[in-house]
Amino acid sequence: MNCLEERILKDGIVKEGNVLKVDSFLNHQMDIDLFNEMGKEWKKRFEGANINKILTIEASGIGIACIAAQHFGVPVVFAKKSKSVNLEGEMYVAEVESFTHKCKNQVIVAKKFLNENDRVLIIDDFLANGCALQGLIQIVKSAGATVEGIGIAVEKGFQAGGRIIRNLGFQLESLAIVDDMDSKTGMIKFREEQ
Amino acid sequence: MNCLEERILKDGIVKEGNVLKVDSFLNHQMDIDLFNEMGKEWKKRFEGANINKILTIEASGIGIACIAAQHFGVPVVFAKKSKSVNLEGEMYVAEVESFTHKCKNQVIVAKKFLNENDRVLIIDDFLANGCALQGLIQIVKSAGATVEGIGIAVEKGFQAGGRIIRNLGFQLESLAIVDDMDSKTGMIKFREEQ
Known part of the structure; x- marks a missing residue:
């Protein structure tokens, strides 16, 4: 069991509707030491990958x-998730649907920050149905750049996102894959590392 | 001249409407080495401050x-700037107006992450009219916590935000204070460090 999984068992809270709250250390309050351990682990898992941008x-x-x-x-x-008056010039735009917020967002990156020479590691905190991630992959593709790998903190293994991405041949490294959880008992079951 | 000011002169772009674009290193693409230099500088400027949370x-x-x-x-x-379905429980809420986005936002922090024992350093990328910052200060105050200091990357010295905050007695450390800029010539004039 890695440090993120241990932390989820200690401080994560399972809520009804398949919600896993990790806001005390991951996505509202943030434990920077934990993030450094996660960064170290991704570096190990993407050993040898020729990454020049996250x-x-x-x-x-x-x-x-x-x-x-x-x-x-x-x-x-x-x-970015919505158009800002400061985000001028040519942009890559992908439309994604948010599971949490129950709305559609545009995912936007200025063209000048991604080009065909970029070898990209995509990082995000959660992967559930994978719409946000699909939007990011679409943007990398639009730029003619390469997805070298995908690092996710928490994957909801009982939703389709991770399986789809692995089926497509991407190296997806989720540090904690939750295969099952129960809001009544607080049970959280992680997928065993291969 | 510090590393942030040097970088602004090198890569910042002055646009009409008092817009300073620093999106190639500060707030769209992010130069992590530069951020570390900025962190070091704030640590020096807040030497001795008893900070337990940012x-x-x-x-x-x-x-x-x-x-x-x-x-x-x-x-x-x-x-957070808008209410998320994942942000349940009691919350501190302050209303702020964004200069860039020309709209009002609610600034929200879950109550469990700020309390009267917290000695807070507020960090943000930009300070112009100071509405977002005022919202953050209001939230710290609502929690009964203490603002130990405020670290800003780029302050627009020709707008009122910084002066108001200093008048109120806060230690505000802006790493680059732009006192004047011109979109026609590209001129950027920084306030001299005291």
């Missing part, structure tokens, strides 16, 4: 991606 | 705050 999506992916970036020595680009 | 606001404050937090050895809490 791509994430606002808001809760940003902290994890920035700390992880220190282990790869690369800059981070975060995709 | 508070920032989504989205572009998060990366800077997380990297800076490593220099203080404290967790980061980021305020």
Whole structure:
């Protein structure tokens, strides 16, 4: 069991509707030491991958991606979810649907920050049905860049997102894959590492 | 001239309407080495302050705050701008107006992550009219916690935000204070460090 899984068992809370609250250490309050352990683990799992940029999506992916970036020595680009008056120039745009917020968002990256020479590691905090991730992959593809790998903190293994992404041949490294959970008992069952 | 000011002169772009674009290194693509230098500088400027938590606001404050937090050895809490279905329980809420997005936002922090024992360093990327910052201060006050200091990357010195905050007696440390800029010539004039 790795440090993220241990932390989820200690401080994660299972809520009705398949909600796993990890807001005390992952996506509202953020434990930077834990993020560094996660960054180290991704660096090990993507050993040998020729990564020159990390791509994430606002808001809760940003902290994890920035700390992880220190282990790869690369800059981070975060995709925006809505058009800002400051985000001018040509943009890559993908439409994604949010499971949590129950609405559609546009995922946007300025074209100047992704090009065909980029070898991208995508980082995000959660993977459930995978719509946000699919949007990020679409954007990397639009830029002619390469997805070298995908690092996720918590994957909901009982939803389809992870399986689809692995079926498509991507190296997806989720540090904690929750295969089952129960809001009544608080039970959380992780997939065993291969 | 510090590393952030140098970088602004090198890569910042002045646009009409008093817009300073720093999206190639600060708030879309993010230079993590630069963030570490900024964190070091804030640690020096807040030497002796008894800080146990960093508070920032989504989205572009998060990366800077997380990297800076490593220099203080404290967790980061980021305020959210809109209500999420995952953000249940009691919340501190402040209403703020965004200069960039020309709309009002609610700034929200779950009550369990701020209490009267917290000595908070507020970190954000930009300070212009200061509405977002005022919202964060209001939230710290609502929690009965203490604002130990405020670290801003880029302050627009020709707008009122910074002056108001200093008038109120807060230790506000902006790493680059732009006192004047011109979109026609590209001129950027920084306030000299005291």
